[in-house]
Amino acid sequence: MADNADEGRAAADVLLERLPMRDDEGDIRPEFVAEISRAIAAKDDGFLREIVAELHEADLGDLIEALETDERVSLVELTGADFDFSALNEVDDAVREEILEELEPQTVAEGVRELDSDDAVELLEALDEEDQDEILDKLPPSERDALERSLDYPENSAGRRMQTEFIAVPLDWTVGHAIDHMRESPELPERFYEIYAVDGAQHWQGAVPLDALLRSGRQVPLADLIDEDRRKVSVLDDQAEVARLFGKYNLVAAPVLDVDSRLVGVITIDDVVDVIEEEAEEDIKALGGVARDEELSDNVWTIARGRFNWLLVNLATAFLASSVLGMFEGQLEKMVALAVLAPIVASQGGNAATQTMTVAVRALATRELGASNAYRIVMREALVGLVNGIAFAVITGVAAVAWFKIPGLGVVIGLAMLCNLIAGALGGILIPMVLERFRADPAVASGTFVTTITDVVGFFSFLGIATLWFGLS
Amino acid sequence: MADNADEGRAAADVLLERLPMRDDEGDIRPEFVAEISRAIAAKDDGFLREIVAELHEADLGDLIEALETDERVSLVELTGADFDFSALNEVDDAVREEILEELEPQTVAEGVRELDSDDAVELLEALDEEDQDEILDKLPPSERDALERSLDYPENSAGRRMQTEFIAVPLDWTVGHAIDHMRESPELPERFYEIYAVDGAQHWQGAVPLDALLRSGRQVPLADLIDEDRRKVSVLDDQAEVARLFGKYNLVAAPVLDVDSRLVGVITIDDVVDVIEEEAEEDIKALGGVARDEELSDNVWTIARGRFNWLLVNLATAFLASSVLGMFEGQLEKMVALAVLAPIVASQGGNAATQTMTVAVRALATRELGASNAYRIVMREALVGLVNGIAFAVITGVAAVAWFKIPGLGVVIGLAMLCNLIAGALGGILIPMVLERFRADPAVASGTFVTTITDVVGFFSFLGIATLWFGLS
Known part of the structure; x- marks a missing residue:
């Protein structure tokens, strides 16, 4: 078995080397998809695990869309913990729903646990409430509560789009103190662009961009680096409004405050880019007399x-x-x-x-x-x-x-x-x-x-x- | 005179406090614009200098659009070095051209010098070659050369959109070495999200995001933090292609390489957001039978x-x-x-x-x-x-x-x-x-x-x- 897995891994590396997924135009090669289909039919999980581990989530999403419906589910099942569920946020809603409904709730729950909260919410909000509950029930209480809180915010609100992983430190810290904190914390967000200063009651005091931290000496107080004029958003703000704010003031991240001005999350530019593209797309469709939510994968x-x-x-x-x-x-x-x-x-x-x-x-x-x-x-x-x-x-x-x-x-x-x-x-x-x-x-x-x-x-x-x-x- | 300036500054602060530029809906208050018009007519430069210094460039751009044509030019002239020329990149092309043509080339050249190279190029590319040359001639040779090189790249190419200010360090440095370098360099880009490793001939070796720097100890070699799979762009890539790359792979910055794989610039997400909005906008207009470059300010x-x-x-x-x-x-x-x-x-x-x-x-x-x-x-x-x-x-x-x-x-x-x-x-x-x-x-x-x-x-x-x-x- 271990031999098989090693062999599969080696074969996957050879394939990616010999026949990259995309051609020079950026289109997916049909031969590559055929190799994956063959491996799925042969249940060659060692090979497939290596492939999904090597691909970027966006490429994995495109690969999934290129497969047949039953192959998509088999791919997720065969690759188990190696499958990055954020790839499912890269596919059309209709495809995502189909896959999530076919998978065991336990499998989905394990995949959701690995995601940042904003990706987890995006994945879950596509499902109806019953399916959502079935998956949420299989999560540890603290994670379940956080996701349920996000899902309680209105659709298309900042509360839905934010991630609840962020770095908040007291305003009276110095740069050195903050850097040491980041070096020692085991659980940092996957990517971050600024850190936030809060008071004892988690009220937002200001933001410090990472480049400001890095150009300052260790003794500089964070208070000196804070831009008081920084734009912030409220959990209830509409995502289109948030996107306009990012576009206008060239933001890469913005703190999300609840109705009591407590810092509860952060919205990052990658989510905002999705919103901008979505809104423009919807306007184009609406002007052409097409439903805002029509997708290429619809029947x-x-x-x-x-x-x-x-x-x-x-x-x-x-x-x-x-x-x-x-x-x-x-x-x-x-x-x-x-x-x-x-x-x-x-x-x-x-x-x-x-x-x-x-x-x-x-x-x-x-x-x-x-x-x-x-x-x-x-x-x-x-x-x-x-x-x-x-x-x-x-x-x-x-x-x-x-x-x-x-x-x-x-x-x-x-x-x-x-x-x-x-x-x-x-x-x-x-x-x-x-x-x-x-x-x-x-x-x-x-x-x-x-x-x-x-x-x-x-x-x-x-x-x-x-x-x-x-x-x- | 100094008294007048102090008075003007105080009056400006009072105005911004009493009557912010935008109402709760985010629309510009006509009363605010009227106060500015009044100050322009009265040549109250102390007041106006403080106003333009306090406003974000995006808000300053909106204010300019709300003014009459001759007031726009007077505002720039009255506020001199306090006027941030990047605000002119926030207004419609027709408005920008009008203002730039009215201003003295010397005034424009001084404004351009204060800008990051990508903003300077965006400002200059709106002008015809003759006007461009007149302004470029008034710049120090090194700055002129850099801008001319960027302007030589095709319209809408990555070479036009990139900024030539970036941080490049040798691959054999450690995290501590890189941080010390940033603390000591006087001339860092205004904002940056990652640093780049290069070899002796300026060939790009990889990118290190700032959050990776901050979570690692000082002894960690940069080579350990580099994502080899990182997306890069070529100076000749079309901006729409670059925007697709950013959207797909959730980038906030990408290195721009010349045809010999030398690092020559960086494209950041704020410029890409502009491109995404522009492309969607143009598609909508084209579908409606309107010229791609028609603007609301056209006559x-x-x-x-x-x-x-x-x-x-x-x-x-x-x-x-x-x-x-x-x-x-x-x-x-x-x-x-x-x-x-x-x-x-x-x-x-x-x-x-x-x-x-x-x-x-x-x-x-x-x-x-x-x-x-x-x-x-x-x-x-x-x-x-x-x-x-x-x-x-x-x-x-x-x-x-x-x-x-x-x-x-x-x-x-x-x-x-x-x-x-x-x-x-x-x-x-x-x-x-x-x-x-x-x-x-x-x-x-x-x-x-x-x-x-x-x-x-x-x-x-x-x-x-x-x-x-x-x-x-």
Whole structure:
């Protein structure tokens, strides 16, 4: 058995040397995945233990995603204590849930014990309460209590994202005292970037970055190194708010205080980077009419159902817009060119409005657009609508007359185009602002409202002006 | 004069105490900005010097954006050496350029000297070469050379983003040796998170995080603390690639090596966070048909011109789609309901295709979608299109018959809807993948192609099927 394990380890090192997991482009090699699949099928645990021990958790996560569902669970089971459960935080939620549900609660509990508290919470929060309890019950009471406390904070709060491992020392210590403490403490956080000064009741007094410790002599009091102006967060702060703070003030870590200003945890930049990417990702999806939590690993039904709702709302608005066309049935019969050209007016307005809306939604999300510059930006967008409205009025008018040789048609479509581009600009900026004011999510809801406006205004203005100009009614 | 300065300083402290710059929501108080405007008008430099000294560079940047154009320049001039030029990196490009062009090159050069090299490069790269040279000429030769070297690297490369201030020590040193070195060196970087080991020719040997230094005894050799597996970047790597590396492997800093593997700089997480936000921001704008570099501070003409191009392309595709309607003029005249309903088929296809495209563009940007899972994702999107196609075929068919009471119209629009949702799904996933393959930017170009497909397929299938079904030709 020991021989087998040694052999496996040697074979794993040979594989990693001969055929690294990623090619030069950074993509995973299919041959590498095939070798792992083969080893899983052969239950070659010595080989697999060495592989998972050698891979970075992020790479291990990518490897797991590249495997088949049943192989994923077997890999965790075969590698036991060598498997780093933080790799499961690197995979899509759907994949993580599947694996955690298949594994024995005892196996998961042992894996969770090895994690920093923030990683453990991230892993557990994906599970429903029953599964969570089953795993928490298998942990020692002190660890269970700490995790339960974190899980009690609201979803997406700083309390959920923080790790409860940190270094806190009395404010009256010197640099030398603090360094000796770190050298002697067996249980330090895995990575840390600053230490915190607290009073006897664990109230936060200030932060000292490690580089400040290292450039100072041993006799320097910590009090001299503290930046009083340092940003701190509260357990209840929203993670998006925390991310903005980190981005704005270039933080790598921030102390998390409870409602009584006691230091209870620390948020580090790596978690914040995840939040920043997640928030941007969600905004992009929302603007594209996709559920914020849709993931690449979701199955056909989950995705189809999620997208159906948004399409249904849009179908209703499309019927609303077409009912405007329906009001002009007589005119369309008399001059079929109107039916051919109407979609152009609507679509051009929709595209211009989407441009404005995209800028507005993003500027609201990053807080660049606020009360202080709202008036200026609305005026500017209206002017942009006017300028491009005039430009496209001329272009479309000329093109329409060239195509249908109907005198006057150019003026009619030009005026409609101008109306619609101004309407689109105003809708594109005002609707997101109003939604934000009423605490609705501008990224999700703006698109539907905005294109409804440009469809209705486009059809109505074009056919209304045509009716008057050509005396069609 | 000294009295005036003291008075100003006291008044500034009182203001910051009485009326902090931000309200509880984090928005800038207009009253605060008004006080600053007043002081600028009164040339109250003592007061202003204290204000800019007390504010964080990020807050100072926001304050500058809240001021009028001429006030911005006066503020920099009045506060002189107390003004931290890194605040100018926190404002929109258009604002920064305006200020830098108004200031004397000598003033800018003095400000640049106080900055870390990465901040100095970021500030200078906004200027055209002539203005750059004018400022660089006023710097001491060694500083000028370092900045010129950085500016010679391609835009958006790691060489541009790195700072050239870092701590490099011989690999054979001990922890104690390294700590003593840091305590004695007068010129350390402003912030640092790790130190680097190099050989005699400045070749990079490895990184030691500060927390590893602090938890080890003075006798421990640095060689024992080095993580050989540490990620490093090359000066020529693209900043988006660097950002992905930081996000994936949870880095706070990475050494930057030149083509001969010599350590020439370091990239830190604060710069990477900016890159991550910028890239996401640009993808959102591109998907919305807005130029990647459009900014909230741009003027009406710049914005209108930028958006015009994209709208012009879309107008051309709208005419193309309408020419399909034009092919069926006879049918539209005979059955005007077709003209009323055709936009519904096109718009529903366009919305479904946009959903797929959004997911595809984002998954390509984050490298989640690659050769290994492309087939599975394309099949899945086609199936989602089929499922929702069937659902909306039924819904639209029923609604159309209820509205126009024309037997058979439901079948016709239902079949067209099904065709168009499948076409949209395939277009939405395949077009971004093909664009990526040909190294075009999927975020910018996909939308136009995709909606052209759904417009053309929507109109053609609906009117074509109607022609056959009702024998209209």
